[in-house]
Amino acid sequence: MTSGPLQRILFAVYIVVFFLYLLGPLAVMGISAFNTPQYPQVWPIEGFTLDWFSQLFADQDMMYGLRTSLWIGVLVVCISVPIGLAGAIVMTQIQPRVRSAYYLVVVSPVLTPGIIIGISTVVFWREFTTLTGTRFLYDGIILTVIGQSSFISAYCMLIILARLQRFDQAQQEAALDLGATYPQVFRHILLPFLQPALFSAAILAFLSSFENYNTTTFAILSDKTLTTVLAGRVRQGSTPVISALAVIIVVVTVVGAIAYELWKRRADAAAGRRLRAAQMAEENELAGTAEPAAA
Template identity: 40%
Template sequence: MNVAAPQSPLLRWVYRGYMLAFFIYLAAPLVAAGMFAFNDSLFPALPWNGFTLDWFFGTTEPKLGMFHDRRLLQGLGNSFVIGLIVSAMAVAAGTSNAFLFERKQFPGKSFFYVLMIVPLVIPGVILGISILVFASMIANGLEDNLDISLDFLRPGMLLVILGQFSFLTTITTLVIGARLRKFDIALEEAASNLGATRMRVLRTVTLPYLAPALFSAFVVAFLVSFENFNTTLMLVGSDSPLTITMYDRMVKVGSTPVLNAVSFVLMVGSGLLALLSVVVQRDKAHTS
């Protein structure tokens, strides 16, 4: 019996009504955004003028579809590049951090663990401004005093990657560390007793066990990177990712159905990635 669930019929109906209202509240904006992506109207609003795919595949103005919009496609490509690079970096660093905090004892461990968590609780705008000021201070100091120009410390794609890496590493560390905490270290000791080197134990015993967490951490980091706006806005240069491109379009042109089409594609893509992550973890759980 679920002791947390309401027991009286009235409270059960109230509880169900609350849950229904809560999920409607979450889903309604997404459903509306997806619906207007297929509305044959120049404005993302009622009335419904008929079904169309022009906002996805249209080739001429004013119904230029997202797959023929050069700026949107360039922003999408930039987001993919940034997401893949920063996710791979965050998973690599997160794995190292997980082993450090779960397996090692060292002075100040608790302090450094809290320090690692801090980027998650700092507002994204503050984090982005801090990184920008720090990078600019270093770049200006080197250029003024030593005549050394470090363009990667100026606003641009590389600085966006470094900025996102600062908080995505925290997320991957927590995901991978939670999985590593459940690992039976006796399996590593048994492999070592059979003559396996530490690297072989890591490659054949530990990392296969961590594989679902590594994949999940990569997916989560990629999705968070893809949709990140606050931190990215402070660090972006001319190579704008999709979120900044959409924001710029919204400011200059206003809300258009093509932005709803982009939102629909992102919702479907995010859902498929999340589903794939669940399937991978379930398959690994069944085979282990």
């Protein structure tokens, strides 16, 4: 056997093993969510049922944890995206000689273990709220939002920075020369340009918050999120209810990704049509100017 066919066979085997490793657990959970046995089982299929989904929605702890996770995720997005945007703008404005040090400082939370962030958040805010008399701030949800935002905002900054580095500063300078103020330039020029990055950063921040466990398990105190509830259930033994939850999360994620891709393509097509219309208008204007000159 020559090296060409051998390489193709090895590549095909690698692709099959890779997708089995990637999608195998999802297939197992997807099938077990509709199978009747009490323990997650793929084969034999004893019957089709939707009871595990009804039990999921009837599980008060699971639903409470889900609502808490959604609420925390929304708050983390509201905090992390503006902080990431500010960090990215500062990165492009500071002097190049201090840019490396600044980058190291703002990205360091990403390199810090989540357990350390969770414990340090609890310790710091316990002492701070005690000294300042603001004990009401020592709450599991508030601490979790603060702890998660400390490193998720760095992810948002990196996404926004990648987009911001392609921004043409001549647009900003032209607007300022025409009399626009800095807030007007930020609102009407910079924010529309950064809109795709802001949306992507918001999605990443929400998903990172929703699935986070290491930081959350310490910062949440006596409260609970979906990840902490699931961790406790898995220790007691997995059930098809967890498989039903996984199916719902996968379906929502896939539908959301498809909807975003369709929206992005439609927005790109609309932008392309506006660009072509502007070019045609400019060509018509130049042609109209050239005709009187020729006459």
